[in-house]
Amino acid sequence: MSADFKREQALGARDGRRIAGLDEAGRGPLAGPVAAAAVRLDPAALAKGRYEGIADSKALSAKVREDFHALLFEEAEVAVGWAWIGEIDRLNILAASLLAMRRALTALAGPMHAALVDGKHLPPELPCPGEAVTGGDRKVLSIAAASIVAKVERDRVMLALDRAHPGYGWAKNKGYPTADHRAALQRLGASPAHRRSFRPVRLALLAAQQET
Numbered sequence: 001m002s003a004d005f006k007r008e009q010a011l012g013a014r015d016g017r018r019i020a021g022l023d024e025a026g027r028g029p030l031a032g033p034v035a036a037a038a039v040r041l042d043p044a045a046l047a048k049g050r051y052e053g054i055a056d057s058k059a060l061s062a063k064v065r066e067d068f069h070a071l072l073f074e075e076a077e078v079a080v081g082w083a084w085i086g087e088i089d090r091l092n093i094l095a096a097s098l099l100a101m102r103r104a105l106t107a108l109a110g111p112m113h114a115a116l117v118d119g120k121h122l123p124p125e126l127p128c129p130g131e132a133v134t135g136g137d138r139k140v141l142s143i144a145a146a147s148i149v150a151k152v153e154r155d156r157v158m159l160a161l162d163r164a165h166p167g168y169g170w171a172k173n174k175g176y177p178t179a180d181h182r183a184a185l186q187r188l189g190a191s192p193a194h195r196r197s198f199r200p201v202r203l204a205l206l207a208a209q210q211e212t
Helices: 006-010 043-047 063-075 084-090 093-106 139-166 181-188 201-211
Strands: 017-024 036-043 074-081 114-118 131-135
Touching: 017 093, 017 139, 036 043, 036 093, 036 139, 043 114, 063 074, 063 139, 074 084, 074 093, 074 139, 084 093, 181 201
Parallel strands: 017 114, 114 131
Antiparallel strands: 017 036, 036 074
């Protein structure tokens, strides 16, 4: 199944109603923030074929994601929201992800008539009606576009964090709990960019305390 514009169209996107897609990136990693994006696609650009090939970010190469990221900032309305490491540890990862999505939506330049949100949960206190779409990044074009923006934005942050905290392989693993990341966590201990509420990080912190 490829993402399409049917849900946006059903909500009146071609008749001037402003419909945004929301998605996040970074729920599973042991380190770094959660990024979310809100994207309102332009029906005129869609009619010209400008969004051809947009799909779930996980199905695209890094180069293609970067190309679409640039295109979307030129040919759509885009905003990014974040939930930072302290918020993830304080709230839990689901609540932090929903917070980042709400921040992205409210950061769009104008009010939306409706929001289509990837997943089973709607962020609380949305400024417009919302619909949660399970697997939305594979089904809904606006959500797929948001998945690309969120992924590229977060990957860029992880590259910067890799330079600030070398040794964990974040330029490659983006903070996900790969074997090399777990090994580095045991070897180097937890960095300030690690999520203390995640079990492998808690265990590494406990081991470091026991050694002192």
